[in-house]
Amino acid sequence: MVGSGFTGLEMAAELRDRLRAVAAPHGAADEVRVVLLERDTAIGPGLGAGPRPVIAEALDRLGVETVLGATVAAVTEDTVRLTDGTRIPARLVVWTAGMRAHPLTEQIPAARDRLGRLAVDAYLRVDGVPQVYAAGDTAAATAEPGRVVMQSCQHAIPLCRHAGHNAAADLLGAPQTVFAPAPYVTCMDLGGAGAVFTTGWERTVALAGAEAKTLKRNITERWIYPPVHDAPELMRQADPGYVNGGSERADRDALVASRTANQRYSQPCWGPARSRISSSLEREFFRIGLRLPRCAAYGPPVRRAVRPYAMR
Numbered sequence: 001m002v003g004s005g006f007t008g009l010e011m012a013a014e015l016r017d018r019l020r021a022v023a024a025p026h027g028a029a030d031e032v033r034v035v036l037l038e039r040d041t042a043i044g045p046g047l048g049a050g051p052r053p054v055i056a057e058a059l060d061r062l063g064v065e066t067v068l069g070a071t072v073a074a075v076t077e078d079t080v081r082l083t084d085g086t087r088i089p090a091r092l093v094v095w096t097a098g099m100r101a102h103p104l105t106e107q108i109p110a111a112r113d114r115l116g117r118l119a120v121d122a123y124l125r126v127d128g129v130p131q132v133y134a135a136g137d138t139a140a141a142t143a144e145p146g147r148v149v150m151q152s153c154q155h156a157i158p159l160c161r162h163a164g165h166n167a168a169a170d171l172l173g174a175p176q177t178v179f180a181p182a183p184y185v186t187c188m189d190l191g192g193a194g195a196v197f198t199t200g201w202e203r204t205v206a207l208a209g210a211e212a213k214t215l216k217r218n219i220t221e222r223w224i225y226p227p228v229h230d231a232p233e234l235m236r237q238a239d240p241g242y243v244n245g246g247s248e249r250a251d252r253d254a255l256v257a258s259r260t261a262n263q264r265y266s267q268p269c270w271g272p273a274r275s276r277i278s279s280s281l282e283r284e285f286f287r288i289g290l291r292l293p294r295c296a297a298y299g300p301p302v303r304r305a306v307r308p309y310a311m312r
Protein backbone atom coordinates (compact mmCIF):
# COMPACT_ATOMS: atom_id res chain seq x y z
CA MET A 1 0.00 0.00 0.00
CA VAL A 2 1.61 3.23 -1.11
CA GLY A 3 0.57 6.26 0.95
CA SER A 4 -0.93 6.48 4.42
CA GLY A 5 -3.67 9.02 3.85
CA PHE A 6 -7.30 8.17 4.52
CA THR A 7 -7.56 5.76 1.63
CA GLY A 8 -4.27 3.93 2.24
CA LEU A 9 -4.98 3.53 5.92
CA GLU A 10 -8.51 2.27 5.41
CA MET A 11 -7.44 -0.19 2.74
CA ALA A 12 -4.44 -1.46 4.67
CA ALA A 13 -6.59 -2.01 7.75
CA GLU A 14 -9.20 -3.90 5.78
CA LEU A 15 -7.04 -5.88 3.38
CA ARG A 16 -4.99 -8.04 5.69
CA ASP A 17 -7.93 -9.93 7.21
CA ARG A 18 -9.65 -10.20 3.84
CA LEU A 19 -6.57 -11.56 2.12
CA ARG A 20 -5.96 -14.00 4.94
CA ALA A 21 -9.53 -15.25 4.61
CA VAL A 22 -9.03 -15.78 0.87
CA ALA A 23 -5.68 -17.49 1.38
CA ALA A 24 -6.75 -19.67 4.30
CA PRO A 25 -8.46 -22.44 2.29
CA HIS A 26 -5.18 -22.81 0.38
CA GLY A 27 -3.18 -23.05 3.60
CA ALA A 28 -1.46 -19.76 2.75
CA ALA A 29 -2.94 -17.35 5.31
CA ASP A 30 0.38 -16.87 7.03
CA GLU A 31 2.03 -15.84 3.77
CA VAL A 32 -0.11 -12.72 3.58
CA ARG A 33 1.77 -9.48 4.28
CA VAL A 34 0.35 -6.00 4.02
CA VAL A 35 3.07 -3.37 3.95
CA LEU A 36 2.12 0.29 4.22
CA LEU A 37 4.71 2.66 2.73
CA GLU A 38 4.75 6.30 3.76
CA ARG A 39 7.21 8.94 2.58
CA ASP A 40 6.75 11.03 5.72
CA THR A 41 8.20 10.13 9.09
CA ALA A 42 4.74 9.71 10.64
CA ILE A 43 1.70 7.65 9.78
CA GLY A 44 -1.14 9.69 8.25
CA PRO A 45 0.85 12.95 8.02
CA GLY A 46 -2.11 14.80 6.55
CA LEU A 47 -4.37 13.79 9.42
CA GLY A 48 -2.38 15.45 12.18
CA ALA A 49 -1.47 14.05 15.57
CA GLY A 50 -5.03 13.70 16.93
CA PRO A 51 -6.07 10.27 15.65
CA ARG A 52 -2.52 8.92 15.16
CA PRO A 53 -2.25 6.86 18.37
CA VAL A 54 -5.57 5.13 17.61
CA ILE A 55 -4.48 4.44 14.03
CA ALA A 56 -1.03 3.19 15.01
CA GLU A 57 -2.47 0.84 17.60
CA ALA A 58 -5.00 -0.47 15.08
CA LEU A 59 -2.34 -1.17 12.45
CA ASP A 60 -0.22 -2.90 15.04
CA ARG A 61 -3.12 -5.01 16.21
CA LEU A 62 -4.03 -5.96 12.66
CA GLY A 63 -0.46 -6.94 11.80
CA VAL A 64 -0.01 -4.30 9.09
CA GLU A 65 3.69 -3.54 8.62
CA THR A 66 4.48 0.13 8.25
CA VAL A 67 7.60 1.55 6.63
CA LEU A 68 8.06 5.28 7.25
CA GLY A 69 10.41 7.57 5.34
CA ALA A 70 9.87 5.30 2.34
CA THR A 71 9.67 6.91 -1.08
CA VAL A 72 8.72 4.65 -3.95
CA ALA A 73 11.05 4.91 -6.96
CA ALA A 74 9.63 2.15 -9.15
CA VAL A 75 6.97 -0.54 -9.28
CA THR A 76 7.68 -3.67 -11.30
CA GLU A 77 5.62 -6.78 -11.86
CA ASP A 78 6.63 -8.33 -8.56
CA THR A 79 8.56 -5.67 -6.63
CA VAL A 80 8.34 -2.20 -5.18
CA ARG A 81 11.69 -0.42 -5.19
CA LEU A 82 12.35 2.44 -2.81
CA THR A 83 14.67 5.36 -3.47
CA ASP A 84 17.17 3.94 -0.95
CA GLY A 85 17.39 0.77 -3.03
CA THR A 86 15.24 -1.42 -0.77
CA ARG A 87 13.16 -3.93 -2.73
CA ILE A 88 9.86 -5.16 -1.31
CA PRO A 89 8.37 -8.20 -3.03
CA ALA A 90 4.73 -7.53 -3.90
CA ARG A 91 2.01 -9.43 -5.75
CA LEU A 92 -0.30 -6.44 -5.53
CA VAL A 93 0.49 -2.74 -5.25
CA VAL A 94 -2.22 -0.23 -4.38
CA TRP A 95 -1.34 3.38 -5.11
CA THR A 96 -3.14 5.82 -2.82
CA ALA A 97 -0.58 8.60 -2.83
CA GLY A 98 -2.56 11.66 -3.65
CA MET A 99 -5.72 12.98 -5.26
CA ARG A 100 -6.10 15.55 -8.02
CA ALA A 101 -9.00 17.47 -9.44
CA HIS A 102 -10.13 16.35 -12.87
CA PRO A 103 -7.88 17.74 -15.65
CA LEU A 104 -10.92 19.35 -17.28
CA THR A 105 -10.39 22.15 -14.75
CA GLU A 106 -7.29 23.11 -16.74
CA GLN A 107 -9.56 24.31 -19.55
CA ILE A 108 -10.97 27.08 -17.37
CA PRO A 109 -8.80 30.24 -17.33
CA ALA A 110 -8.67 30.63 -13.56
CA ALA A 111 -6.37 30.12 -10.61
CA ARG A 112 -6.04 26.54 -9.35
CA ASP A 113 -4.61 25.22 -6.10
CA ARG A 114 -1.94 22.52 -5.82
CA LEU A 115 -4.65 19.86 -6.19
CA GLY A 116 -5.82 21.41 -9.44
CA ARG A 117 -9.00 22.77 -7.87
CA LEU A 118 -10.50 26.02 -9.08
CA ALA A 119 -10.56 29.08 -6.83
CA VAL A 120 -14.18 30.06 -6.17
CA ASP A 121 -15.99 32.79 -4.27
CA ALA A 122 -18.50 32.30 -1.46
CA TYR A 123 -21.21 31.56 -4.06
CA LEU A 124 -18.98 28.97 -5.77
CA ARG A 125 -18.46 31.09 -8.87
CA VAL A 126 -15.03 30.54 -10.31
CA ASP A 127 -12.85 33.51 -9.53
CA GLY A 128 -12.62 35.70 -12.62
CA VAL A 129 -14.98 33.47 -14.63
CA PRO A 130 -18.36 34.26 -13.02
CA GLN A 131 -20.41 32.34 -15.57
CA VAL A 132 -18.78 29.10 -14.39
CA TYR A 133 -19.57 27.43 -11.05
CA ALA A 134 -17.37 24.73 -9.53
CA ALA A 135 -18.35 22.07 -7.01
CA GLY A 136 -17.23 18.76 -5.53
CA ASP A 137 -13.61 17.75 -5.87
CA THR A 138 -12.98 20.50 -8.44
CA ALA A 139 -13.69 23.47 -6.13
CA ALA A 140 -11.23 25.06 -3.69
CA ALA A 141 -13.98 26.66 -1.63
CA THR A 142 -13.62 28.17 1.82
CA ALA A 143 -15.19 25.86 4.38
CA GLU A 144 -14.66 28.24 7.26
CA PRO A 145 -12.18 31.03 7.87
CA GLY A 146 -8.71 29.84 7.00
CA ARG A 147 -9.91 26.39 5.97
CA VAL A 148 -10.44 25.12 2.46
CA VAL A 149 -12.78 22.20 1.80
CA MET A 150 -11.44 18.67 1.62
CA GLN A 151 -11.87 16.45 -1.41
CA SER A 152 -14.51 14.43 0.39
CA CYS A 153 -18.19 13.57 0.23
CA GLN A 154 -18.72 15.63 3.35
CA HIS A 155 -17.88 18.74 1.38
CA ALA A 156 -18.67 17.60 -2.17
CA ILE A 157 -22.35 17.12 -1.44
CA PRO A 158 -23.10 20.54 0.08
CA LEU A 159 -20.87 22.14 -2.56
CA CYS A 160 -23.06 20.60 -5.22
CA ARG A 161 -26.26 21.68 -3.49
CA HIS A 162 -25.07 25.28 -3.36
CA ALA A 163 -23.47 25.41 -6.80
CA GLY A 164 -26.57 23.89 -8.43
CA HIS A 165 -28.86 26.28 -6.62
CA ASN A 166 -26.68 29.29 -7.40
CA ALA A 167 -26.28 28.47 -11.08
CA ALA A 168 -30.07 28.22 -11.41
CA ALA A 169 -30.60 31.36 -9.32
CA ASP A 170 -28.09 33.15 -11.53
CA LEU A 171 -30.11 32.33 -14.62
CA LEU A 172 -33.40 33.29 -12.95
CA GLY A 173 -32.16 36.42 -11.22
CA ALA A 174 -33.04 34.90 -7.83
CA PRO A 175 -31.03 35.23 -4.57
CA GLN A 176 -27.98 33.04 -4.28
CA THR A 177 -26.79 31.13 -1.23
CA VAL A 178 -23.45 31.44 0.51
CA PHE A 179 -21.64 28.13 0.83
CA ALA A 180 -21.54 27.11 4.49
CA PRO A 181 -20.88 23.42 5.18
CA ALA A 182 -21.43 21.58 8.44
CA PRO A 183 -18.62 21.50 11.02
CA TYR A 184 -15.75 19.32 9.89
CA VAL A 185 -15.59 15.76 11.16
CA THR A 186 -13.95 12.56 9.94
CA CYS A 187 -14.73 8.89 10.37
CA MET A 188 -12.05 6.44 9.28
CA ASP A 189 -12.64 2.72 9.04
CA LEU A 190 -9.91 0.62 10.63
CA GLY A 191 -11.04 -2.81 9.49
CA GLY A 192 -11.10 -5.39 12.28
CA ALA A 193 -9.88 -2.75 14.74
CA GLY A 194 -13.07 -0.68 14.44
CA ALA A 195 -12.91 2.94 13.33
CA VAL A 196 -11.98 6.39 14.58
CA PHE A 197 -14.29 9.40 14.57
CA THR A 198 -12.83 12.89 14.99
CA THR A 199 -14.26 16.37 15.29
CA GLY A 200 -12.84 19.71 14.21
CA TRP A 201 -9.90 20.53 11.97
CA GLU A 202 -7.50 19.40 14.68
CA ARG A 203 -9.22 16.03 14.40
CA THR A 204 -9.81 15.44 18.07
CA VAL A 205 -10.79 11.83 18.67
CA ALA A 206 -14.40 11.66 19.81
CA LEU A 207 -15.07 7.95 19.31
CA ALA A 208 -12.86 4.94 18.62
CA GLY A 209 -13.16 1.19 18.26
CA ALA A 210 -16.56 -0.48 18.05
CA GLU A 211 -18.57 2.68 18.73
CA ALA A 212 -16.93 4.54 15.87
CA LYS A 213 -17.38 1.46 13.68
CA THR A 214 -21.13 1.52 14.24
CA LEU A 215 -21.16 5.13 13.13
CA LYS A 216 -19.02 4.38 10.06
CA ARG A 217 -21.27 1.45 9.12
CA ASN A 218 -24.30 3.69 9.30
CA ILE A 219 -22.55 6.21 7.08
CA THR A 220 -21.36 3.82 4.41
CA GLU A 221 -24.24 1.35 4.47
CA ARG A 222 -27.22 3.64 5.04
CA TRP A 223 -26.85 7.39 5.19
CA ILE A 224 -24.62 7.97 2.19
CA TYR A 225 -27.28 6.90 -0.30
CA PRO A 226 -29.56 9.58 -1.72
CA PRO A 227 -33.27 8.72 -2.00
CA VAL A 228 -33.07 8.16 -5.76
CA HIS A 229 -36.55 6.63 -6.01
CA ASP A 230 -38.28 9.45 -4.17
CA ALA A 231 -38.15 12.55 -6.36
CA PRO A 232 -39.79 14.98 -3.91
CA GLU A 233 -37.49 13.86 -1.11
CA LEU A 234 -34.49 14.04 -3.44
CA MET A 235 -35.37 17.62 -4.34
CA ARG A 236 -35.88 18.47 -0.68
CA GLN A 237 -32.44 17.12 0.17
CA ALA A 238 -30.90 18.95 -2.79
CA ASP A 239 -31.91 22.27 -1.29
CA PRO A 240 -28.90 24.15 0.12
CA GLY A 241 -30.99 24.96 3.17
CA TYR A 242 -31.19 21.26 3.95
CA VAL A 243 -27.52 21.34 4.88
CA ASN A 244 -28.02 24.20 7.25
CA GLY A 245 -30.65 22.50 9.29
CA GLY A 246 -33.78 23.10 7.29
CA SER A 247 -34.91 24.67 4.09
CA GLU A 248 -36.24 27.85 5.65
CA ARG A 249 -35.69 30.37 2.94
CA ALA A 250 -35.85 33.33 5.31
CA ASP A 251 -33.01 31.85 7.25
CA ARG A 252 -30.91 31.42 4.18
CA ASP A 253 -31.73 34.82 2.80
CA ALA A 254 -30.69 36.42 6.09
CA LEU A 255 -27.39 34.65 5.84
CA VAL A 256 -26.88 35.79 2.28
CA ALA A 257 -27.90 39.35 3.11
CA SER A 258 -25.31 39.47 5.86
CA ARG A 259 -22.52 38.99 3.39
CA THR A 260 -21.70 40.98 0.34
CA ALA A 261 -21.20 39.46 -3.06
CA ASN A 262 -17.92 37.66 -3.54
CA GLN A 263 -17.12 37.98 0.15
CA ARG A 264 -16.00 34.83 1.86
CA TYR A 265 -17.90 34.45 5.07
CA SER A 266 -16.12 35.40 8.21
CA GLN A 267 -17.61 33.08 10.80
CA PRO A 268 -19.40 29.78 10.90
CA CYS A 269 -23.06 30.64 11.14
CA TRP A 270 -25.75 28.04 11.34
CA GLY A 271 -29.46 28.40 10.93
CA PRO A 272 -31.71 28.11 13.95
CA ALA A 273 -33.84 25.25 12.73
CA ARG A 274 -33.04 21.79 13.96
CA SER A 275 -31.47 19.58 11.42
CA ARG A 276 -33.40 16.80 9.83
CA ILE A 277 -30.71 14.27 10.40
CA SER A 278 -31.57 10.95 11.88
CA SER A 279 -32.28 11.15 15.55
CA SER A 280 -29.88 8.28 16.23
CA LEU A 281 -26.92 10.30 14.98
CA GLU A 282 -28.13 13.32 16.85
CA ARG A 283 -28.29 11.30 20.04
CA GLU A 284 -24.81 10.01 19.31
CA PHE A 285 -23.36 13.51 19.06
CA PHE A 286 -25.17 14.54 22.19
CA ARG A 287 -23.78 11.54 24.02
CA ILE A 288 -20.18 12.36 23.10
CA GLY A 289 -20.72 15.97 24.08
CA LEU A 290 -20.12 17.50 20.67
CA ARG A 291 -20.67 21.21 21.11
CA LEU A 292 -21.73 23.00 18.02
CA PRO A 293 -21.19 26.63 17.12
CA ARG A 294 -23.76 29.32 17.66
CA CYS A 295 -24.56 32.30 15.52
CA ALA A 296 -25.09 35.44 17.53
CA ALA A 297 -27.35 36.89 14.87
CA TYR A 298 -29.85 34.12 15.37
CA GLY A 299 -30.23 34.21 19.12
CA PRO A 300 -29.86 31.20 21.38
CA PRO A 301 -27.33 28.47 20.67
CA VAL A 302 -28.56 25.69 18.47
CA ARG A 303 -27.33 22.18 18.21
CA ARG A 304 -25.91 22.16 14.74
CA ALA A 305 -26.16 18.65 13.45
CA VAL A 306 -23.63 17.16 11.09
CA ARG A 307 -24.80 15.68 7.86
CA PRO A 308 -25.17 11.99 8.43
CA TYR A 309 -23.22 10.77 5.44
CA ALA A 310 -20.43 13.28 6.05
CA MET A 311 -17.37 12.11 7.11
CA ARG A 312 -14.16 12.48 5.47
Ligand SMILES: Cc1cc2nc3c(=O)[nH]c(=O)nc-3n(C[C@H](O)[C@H](O)[C@H](O)COP(=O)(O)OP(=O)(O)OC[C@H]3O[C@@H](n4cnc5c(N)ncnc54)[C@H](O)[C@@H]3O)c2cc1C
Pocket: 007, 102, 104, 135, 136, 137, 138, 150, 151, 152, 153, 154, 155, 156, 310, 311, 312
Ligand atom coordinates in the same frame (compact mmCIF):
# COMPACT_ATOMS: atom_id res chain seq x y z
C1 LIG B 1 -10.85 5.37 -2.67
C2 LIG B 1 -11.60 6.59 -2.19
C3 LIG B 1 -12.26 6.54 -0.97
C4 LIG B 1 -12.96 7.64 -0.52
N1 LIG B 1 -13.63 7.55 0.68
C5 LIG B 1 -14.31 8.61 1.13
C6 LIG B 1 -15.00 8.56 2.38
O1 LIG B 1 -14.99 7.55 3.08
N2 LIG B 1 -15.66 9.66 2.79
C7 LIG B 1 -15.70 10.80 2.04
O2 LIG B 1 -16.31 11.79 2.45
N3 LIG B 1 -15.06 10.88 0.85
C8 LIG B 1 -14.37 9.82 0.38
N4 LIG B 1 -13.71 9.90 -0.82
C9 LIG B 1 -13.78 11.14 -1.59
C10 LIG B 1 -15.10 11.26 -2.36
O3 LIG B 1 -15.34 10.05 -3.07
C11 LIG B 1 -15.01 12.44 -3.33
O4 LIG B 1 -14.67 13.60 -2.62
C12 LIG B 1 -16.36 12.67 -4.01
O5 LIG B 1 -16.74 11.52 -4.72
C13 LIG B 1 -16.26 13.86 -4.97
O6 LIG B 1 -17.46 14.00 -5.66
P1 LIG B 1 -17.50 14.63 -7.11
O7 LIG B 1 -18.91 14.54 -7.55
O8 LIG B 1 -16.83 15.95 -7.10
O9 LIG B 1 -16.57 13.72 -8.03
P2 LIG B 1 -16.74 12.18 -8.43
O10 LIG B 1 -17.45 11.41 -7.37
O11 LIG B 1 -15.38 11.74 -8.83
O12 LIG B 1 -17.71 12.23 -9.68
C14 LIG B 1 -17.29 12.74 -10.94
C15 LIG B 1 -18.06 12.01 -12.01
O13 LIG B 1 -17.82 12.65 -13.26
C16 LIG B 1 -17.60 11.65 -14.24
N5 LIG B 1 -16.80 12.25 -15.30
C17 LIG B 1 -15.47 12.45 -15.35
N6 LIG B 1 -15.10 13.03 -16.50
C18 LIG B 1 -16.21 13.23 -17.21
C19 LIG B 1 -16.49 13.78 -18.49
N7 LIG B 1 -15.53 14.25 -19.29
N8 LIG B 1 -17.77 13.79 -18.90
C20 LIG B 1 -18.76 13.29 -18.12
N9 LIG B 1 -18.55 12.76 -16.90
C21 LIG B 1 -17.30 12.72 -16.46
C22 LIG B 1 -16.89 10.55 -13.49
O14 LIG B 1 -17.01 9.31 -14.15
C23 LIG B 1 -17.62 10.56 -12.16
O15 LIG B 1 -18.77 9.75 -12.17
C24 LIG B 1 -13.00 8.80 -1.30
C25 LIG B 1 -12.35 8.85 -2.53
C26 LIG B 1 -11.65 7.76 -2.97
C27 LIG B 1 -10.94 7.82 -4.31
